[in-house]
Amino acid sequence: MAGGSGLIERFYREVMEGGNLDLIDELGSENYTDHEEPMPGQPSGLAGIKFYVQTFRSAFPDIKAKAIEPTMVDGDLEAARVVLTGTHRGELMGTAATGNTVEFSGIDxxxxxxxxxxxxWGATDMLKLLQQTGAVQM
Structure with a gap:
């Protein structure tokens, strides 16, 4: 989640990297709808965003947004491509920590x-991520 001018970057810097889950309630509407395919067990609404962030922060405690570009704002829409990096130090969707460094991207x-x-609306390159954690072999 993120929104308006620079809200996507704010989400990744302050929530995903910084762990400020309270900011989700400040930035998100009670009527929030996510059109991205949910992760297993992910609830809808703002609780789903918190679940997503907690899942990634526990699996990758050092998660960082390496790049947030390009960012585009048009009227009430904002879009960005985000590249995330981190070290797999916790369980992720049934895959035990490997210590592998990962890099994957998404569009929001x-x-x-x-x-x-x-x-x-979003698309995260989960296949690339799961390959790097060893959960998927190609």
Whole structure:
């Protein structure tokens, strides 16, 4: 999730990297809808964003947004490509920690209404991530 001018970057820097889960309630609308395919066990709404962040922060405690570009804002929509890195130090969707360094990307598009994120569309390269953790062999 993220929204408005620079909210995607704020989400990745302050929430994903910094662990400020309270910011999710500040940035997100109670009517938030996520159109991205959920992870196993991920609830809907703002609780789903918290689940997503906690899952990634526990699996990759040193997670960093290596790049957030390009970022585009058009009316009530914001979009960005994000490249994340981290060290696999905790369980991720049934795969035990490997100590592997990972790098994967995603695209986020959000719609903002009254300063809050109301919708998110995204695509995360989970195949690349799961290959790097050894969960998927190719």
């Amino acid at each position: 598009i959000i719609r903002v209404q009254d300063g809050k994120v109301v919708e998110h």
